[in-house]
Amino acid sequence: MDKEKYFVDNFERALTDTWIQVYYQPIVRTITKRICGAEALAQWIDPYNGVYPPSDFLPILEKHHLVERLDLYICRIILDDLQRAFDMGVTCVPTSINLSYIDFEDSDVVEGIIGMIREYNIPKRLLTIEITDFSTKCQDKQKVEFIRDFRANGCNVWLDDFGRNGASLEGLKKYPYSAIKFDMRFFDDVYGADGEDRARIILSYTLNMAKCMKVGTLIKGVDTEEQYAFFKRLGCEMAQGSYFSDPVPLSEMYHLDMEMESLEEEPYYRAIGQIEIENTLIKSGGFRMVTSEAMAVVEYMDHAYNFLYMNEASRMYLKNxxxxxxxxEKLFNQRSGMLQENLHAFIRQLSHGARGVRLFFLLGDKIVDLKGDFIARNAKTGAIAFALTNPPATDDSRSRAADFHKAMEGVYLMFDRLDLVSLPSGIIENTYLNTYKYGGIHPGMDFREAVMEFADQYIVKRDREKFLEFINIDTFEERIGEDGYKFLTENFHTIMDDGQVINKNYVLSRIHTDDNDMMLIAIIRIDEAGTSKGSTDKKEG
Structure with a gap:
């Protein structure tokens, strides 16, 4: 069969009898894996010869200047579908239509599409225009005017197949595109590890170049989990391909097991996607080295932190x-502790749009010095996103770290002892002693048994009953409540090993760790006026 003749002769019938149908392929936000858009693709479903993909008939229709009719026909179907979904209250996502360079040779096609858009009672940004780089086939001035006309009428305009020909960078410089689409075919002719490294570096810099220009980025042709993870790590904003879904009828797309991103949230995620993320890896002497600043993008919502993205430098920083x-993420989401106190002040400033907010805390024996910059607020959920970076060390930050270590040593000297008890098991997990004058409780002991011995040996008789009620682990959680920052405190006369009776301040607090909830018991010496004193006894243990 002469396919060219068949498509030309049957084109009008294919439109009239709806042999040409529109299928939709989802576009996914890489950091959320939610559907944030769709591309409309024409399928010629022939009752006699089966299904023809666009690659079979589009070049022929372009050759015979029939593609203008096809694109107007497809645009009408897209807008009808969007209007029906919008009227039903269904979450609608921006849908793109591919226009041929031939459409731009005739202003009637562009004007026809813009006229259609105005007929419908839907948000105009629900229609996206995709074009290939045809700068050699269209006058620059005319092309710029057409793109601006579409954008003036609420449509985003995307550049398709970016990087597939030498004019793409030139086109990105000349024309006001909203986003660029890369193609997995960019890797088709890449061979070996060196070739992959070169491709990665090119893509990394190109992605950041687009972000600098506030241009969105999308990779199409993603067919595997590995490809998706690769481009997510590079910071690519959106992805499309069979890994998520093949092109399907609109009704099927809305029934995919994937959440839909609302139009209300789109500016929030677009702002996140356009954050410049350095992600450069270079080889030196056979070793791979990160040459960029550690950066993570974090979302804060409903008192919880979610790390949406982190670059390679950030992963290495965490590893250190x-x-x-x-x-x-678990560390940030603990419900109590010194870090949480710092985070409260930190997030308050960021929620008001602050930038350059410092977060400084001790993690084990390491000083963590971070900087937060507000990115955007989600208009639908109220969540805020911020960039978290590790600024280069300076003399000032090193001095602050040394001062912080000294301050923490002073904090420990305030206490006679600190004990951590696992609430689920009732076992004493850790003990810190700062005096040799009394003991009685050690790691590994059952707290309920140990505290009875401690009360008999160290608490004066008149205080003993009240002390046991106060330190009762079985009623502790009920008394302290759900507020992770609340603590319980009482004074009890305590008998030291040398027979001296001293008034001590006992403090109970709840600590949330990665593994379980803990009860912290702290003992502070106080003077007769009730003022706390740091112990100056020799440290033991």
Whole structure:
């Protein structure tokens, strides 16, 4: 069969009898894996010869100047579908139509599409225009005017197949595109590890170049989990391909097991996607080295932190701290502790749009010095996103770290002892002693048994009953409540090993760790006026 003749002769019938149908392929936000858009693709479903993909008939229709009719026909179907979904209250996502360079040779096509857009009672940005780089086939001035006309009428305009021909960079410089689409075919002719490294570096710099220009980025042709993860790590904003879904009828797309991103949230995620993320890896002497600043993008919502993205330098920084992405997230989401107190002040400033907010805390024996910059607020959920970076060390930051270490030593000297008890098991997990004058409780002991011995040996008889009620681990959680920052405190006369009776301040607090909830018991010496004193006794243990 002469396909060219068949398509030309049957084109009008294909439109009239709806042999040409519109299928939709989802576009996914890489950091959320939610559907944030779709591309409309024409399918010629022939009752006699089966299904023809666009690659079979589009070049022929372009050759015979029939593609203008096809694109107007497809645009009408897209707008009808969007209007029906919008009227039904269904979450609608921006849908793109591919226009041929031939459409731009005739202003009637552009004007026809803009006229259609005005007929419908839907947000105009629900229609996206995709064009290939045809700067050699269209006058620059005319092309700029057409793109501006579409954008003036609420449509985003995307550059398709970026990087597939030499004119793409020139086109990006000349024309006001909203986003650029890369193609997985960019890797088709890449061979070996060196070639992959070169491709990665080119893509990394190109992605950041687009972000600098506030141009969105999308990779199409993603067919595997590995490809998706690769481009997510590079900071590519959106992805499309069979890994998520093949092109399907509109009704099927809305029933995919994937959440839909609302139009209300789109500016928030677009702002996140356009954050410049350095992600450069270079080879030196056979070793791979990160040459960029550690950066993570974090979302804060409903008192919880979610690390949306982190670059390679950030992963290495966490590794040096003994953390992974998951354990860092758990650390930030603990419900109590010194870090949480710092985070409260930190997030308050960021929620008001602040930039350059410092977060300084001790993690084990390491000083963590971070900087937060507000990115955007989600208009629908109220969540805020911020960039978290590790600024280069300076003389000032090193001095602050040394001062902080000295301050922490002073904090420990305030206490006679600190004990950590696992609430689920009732076992004493850790003990810190700062005096040799009394003991009685040691790690590994059952707290309920140990505290009875401690009360008999160290608490004066008149205070003993009240002390046991106060330190009762079985009623502790009920008394302290859900507020992770609340603590309980009482004074009890305590008998030291040398027979001296001293009034001590006992403090109970709840600590949340990665593994379980703990009860912290702290003992502070106080003078007769009730003022706390730091112990000056020799440290033991």
């Amino acid at each position: 701290l003994g953390l992974t992405k998951d354990s860092a």
